[in-house]
Amino acid sequence: xxxxxxxxAAVAAVILLALTACVGGSPSGGPTPETPTTQPNxxxxxxxxxxxxxxxxLRYCPAEDAVHFTGDPAAFDTVYVxxxxxxxxxxxxxxxxxxxxxxxxxxxxAALLTAYSTPNAAPTDGAFIVxxxxxxIVWVVEGDDVVAVRAPVDECGFPTxxxxxxxxxxxxxxxxxxxxxNIDP
Numbered sequence: 047x048x049x050x051x052x053x054x055a056a057v058a059a060v061i062l063l064a065l066t067a068c069v070g071g072s073p074s075g076g077p078t079p080e081t082p083t084t085q086p087n088x089x090x091x092x093x094x095x096x097x098x099x100x101x102x103x104l105r106y107c108p109a110e111d112a113v114h115f116t117g118d119p120a121a122f123d124t125v126y127v128x129x130x131x132x133x134x135x136x137x138x139x140x141x142x143x144x145x146x147x148x149x150x151x152x153x154x155x156a157a158l159l160t161a162y163s164t165p166n167a168a169p170t171d172g173a174f175i176v177x178x179x180x181x182x183i184v185w186v187v188e189g190d191d192v193v194a195v196r197a198p199v200d201e202c203g204f205p206t207x208x209x210x211x212x213x214x215x216x217x218x219x220x221x222x223x224x225x226x227x228n229i230d231p
Contacts, residue, residue: 091180091181092194094128094181095180095181099145103145103146106126106128106192106222107126112196113194119155119157119163124149124152125158125185125187126148127147127184130143130146131146144223145223147221148218148219151217154216157215158216161197161209161212162212163198164198164209165198167206169201170201179203179204179205181199181205182197182213197209
């Protein structure tokens with residue numbers, strides 16, 4: 047009986063440690079005057095959890111690995127957010143998606159990119175629960191190129207609260223909506 051209580055206590059302690067190891071403050075830092083580049087990060091995702099696939103949507107949000115933003119937030123005025131959501135099946139029963147391109151209002155771009163320019167936190171060396179979190183990717187127009195940029199991450203690989211809030215609060219205008227049937231070859 048005593049052994050069983052000890053095992054339960056040890057398991058409870060491990061679970062508690064796993065749930066609390068990644069609770070902490072956000073990293074500090076600010077933008078640097080460089081163009082978007084890759085910043086090493088073993089935890090954060092570099093593709094959307096549900097990536098766009100419609101050819102018209104991919105013109106705004108190309109399928110490429112996202113990088114960490116280290117540029118001057120004031121130097122950019124065109125940023126897109128692309129989303130994919132399931133919609134009711136078509137009449138023939140095929141599942142479908144609704145894919146949307148939103149443009150961040152020009153007066154909201156600097157605030158969003160300032161939040162995205164915060165450095166990543168160093169990955170934790172403690173225990174944590176591995177879960178996938180939406181990397182909150184935006185696509186930044188830089189001249190003739192479009193660069194996928196992900197939110198900075200905390201020590202567990204989740205977007206920082208500041209970046210998540212900036213992403214959610216950024217004023218948007220929908221510029222394109224496409225529907226696509228999910229057909230597996």
